Amino acid sequence: MTVAISVSNLQKSYASGTMALKGISLEVGQGDFFALLGPNGAGKSTFIGIVSTLVTRTGGKVRVFGRDVDTHVYQTKLDLGVVPQEINFSQFEKVGDVVRTQAGYYGLPRKLAAERSEKYLRQLGLWEKRNDRSRALSGGMKRRMMIARALVHEPRLLILDEPTAGVDIELRRSMWDFLLEINRAGTTIILTTHYLEEAEQLCRNIAIIDEGRIIENTSMKKLLLELDTHAFILDSDAMLEDEVNIDEPGLSLRKIDSHSIEAVLSGGRDINSAIAALDRLGIRIISMRNKANRLEQLFLSRLRGNGEEGG
Amino acid sequence: MFSDHRLVAFETIVIKEVRRFTRIWLQTLLPPVITISLYFVIFGNLVGGRIGEMGGYRYMEFIVPGLIMMAVIQNSYSNVVSSFFSQKFQRSVEELLVAPIPNYVILSGYIAGGMVRGLCVGLIVTLMSLFFADLGIHSLLITISVVLLTSLVFSLGGFINAVFANNFDDISIIPTFVLTPLIYLGGVFYSIELLPPFWRVASQLNPIFYMVNTFRYGILGTSDIDVAWAFTMLCLFIIVLYGGCIWLLRKGTGVRS
Numbered sequence A: 001m002t003v004a005i006s007v008s009n010l011q012k013s014y015a016s017g018t019m020a021l022k023g024i025s026l027e028v029g030q031g032d033f034f035a036l037l038g039p040n041g042a043g044k045s046t047f048i049g050i051v052s053t054l055v056t057r058t059g060g061k062v063r064v065f066g067r068d069v070d071t072h073v074y075q076t077k078l079d080l081g082v083v084p085q086e087i088n089f090s091q092f093e094k095v096g097d098v099v100r101t102q103a104g105y106y107g108l109p110r111k112l113a114a115e116r117s118e119k120y121l122r123q124l125g126l127w128e129k130r131n132d133r134s135r136a137l138s139g140g141m142k143r144r145m146m147i148a149r150a151l152v153h154e155p156r157l158l159i160l161d162e163p164t165a166g167v168d169i170e171l172r173r174s175m176w177d178f179l180l181e182i183n184r185a186g187t188t189i190i191l192t193t194h195y196l197e198e199a200e201q202l203c204r205n206i207a208i209i210d211e212g213r214i215i216e217n218t219s220m221k222k223l224l225l226e227l228d229t230h231a232f233i234l235d236s237d238a239m240l241e242d243e244v245n246i247d248e249p250g251l252s253l254r255k256i257d258s259h260s261i262e263a264v265l266s267g268g269r270d271i272n273s274a275i276a277a278l279d280r281l282g283i284r285i286i287s288m289r290n291k292a293n294r295l296e297q298l299f300l301s302r303l304r305g306n307g308e309e310g311g
Numbered sequence B: 001m002f003s004d005h006r007l008v009a010f011e012t013i014v015i016k017e018v019r020r021f022t023r024i025w026l027q028t029l030l031p032p033v034i035t036i037s038l039y040f041v042i043f044g045n046l047v048g049g050r051i052g053e054m055g056g057y058r059y060m061e062f063i064v065p066g067l068i069m070m071a072v073i074q075n076s077y078s079n080v081v082s083s084f085f086s087q088k089f090q091r092s093v094e095e096l097l098v099a100p101i102p103n104y105v106i107l108s109g110y111i112a113g114g115m116v117r118g119l120c121v122g123l124i125v126t127l128m129s130l131f132f133a134d135l136g137i138h139s140l141l142i143t144i145s146v147v148l149l150t151s152l153v154f155s156l157g158g159f160i161n162a163v164f165a166n167n168f169d170d171i172s173i174i175p176t177f178v179l180t181p182l183i184y185l186g187g188v189f190y191s192i193e194l195l196p197p198f199w200r201v202a203s204q205l206n207p208i209f210y211m212v213n214t215f216r217y218g219i220l221g222t223s224d225i226d227v228a229w230a231f232t233m234l235c236l237f238i239i240v241l242y243g244g245c246i247w248l249l250r251k252g253t254g255v256r257s
């Protein structure tokens, strides 16, 4: 497998003294859709900043498609497109000019630059806005414009730093479809997000960063397999008079308020067994929901684990 | 797939720079034109008539070259300092930094933008001066080359200022407290023959004095100074400032964390 990006022992301490990265090693294969997760301040944006040369690292190596970013500046930059977390375009320029100018920075001749800008502005639903000043776009449109800008030189590796933050649900789904589409067409994608459901939907592999270290680096499938307990909230049609307290192997049921019961299943027990047990008590279930996103639970337990290790 | 990508990137920066200062022409092109025409009217026409001759010329003819240079200097400097600082401020400088553009191309693009604005304003002022004074040109080569080199020097200066600036005050401190006094004391309005000996020597430490006088020499054919020395000095300034800019860009001062 060709490696799209590989970093080894990446370190960054900012001038302020913050150690943002404490030796990160990571590989992302070509064609992958990779999620970089971690709480606020974990070092995700710092990692992306280093790869895109906006942040100078204090240690370690970065290779993009096998080439060292220090010695192959031109080619590695050409291979990379970045959508930053913070807005970083001129607010006074027109949308079309922002994207076309970026194409020019990458050396695309004027005609090709115009074609590419049109192509990506259309794909991201911004073509009608091309003559508007970029500051007049809504937050979600600004994000999409930055995606168009990052794609205009058609990089092989696209890195997005929280692309869906503040984007409405409908638009988020269409952005997912768009990203899946360009991933299918061959672009390797790395994305950071705080929506774990998004990572679950899109990504094949993930890494979790916490306090500047990688605490998990695995495939999404394996990670989800590790989750063997599921918690549900079951709602009954009538007021629950008595306490509910069932503890069987693989199944525990507990009343949590006048109309709902928490069911925790493990070891392969299915939800039918919970409903059957309640039926025996004369409780009828009319609806149910996941207690919390399963991935979120796992994520939180990992972070807590890391905190304990760290002292 | 790409033609020479550096050339395309350079053109792109210059076009963007020109688009910027023409878009905001009310702030960039109009004010210098108004200020300089006021100088023409007040100092040249009204006061100048009473002054009589300066350095062997009508006062109006004497100050026109200086005023043109003033416009070129101020506009070259202020274009680069404002534009590059505002790119830093809005973080759009990152668009350049992530792209595969060598530092010297980034620098050349901004410098060219500053020079285009400096020369545009210089040209407008020159055309306007034709209404007030009747100027010939003594040496076209000297006139043009000193304008180009001066514009280059102050564009580079503006770039360094922008690299170090952290807020909007920082981009007006140097123009207000350094450039303007040096321009006014640089023999725009008087010949240093009028000065007492001490100030005459002090004036010779002012680089702008040489630029203004060389330009005046190109137009009128007289000057307070040695023209060859002025060109040598301009070239030295350019080498040092250019080296400084490239060094700052390589270090990432003010733009990379």
Ligand SMILES: Nc1ncnc2c1ncn2[C@@H]1O[C@H](COP(=O)(O)OP(=O)(O)OP(=O)(O)O)[C@@H](O)[C@H]1O
Pocket (backbone or CB within 6 Å): A014, A015, A016, A018, A019, A020, A038, A039, A040, A041, A042, A043, A044, A045, A046, A047, A085, B257
């Ligand atoms: N320019 C900077 N100067 C000093 N410290 C910084 C700078 N940028 C980030 N940091 C610090 O480095 C650490 C990691 O920040 P980073 O932005 O990489 O986190 P993140 O994982 O992207 O967080 P978020 O999810 O909130 O975006 C934080 O402690 C932050 O305060």
Ligand SMILES: [Mg+2]
Pocket (backbone or CB within 6 Å): A044, A045, A046, A085, A161
């Ligand atoms: Mg971040």
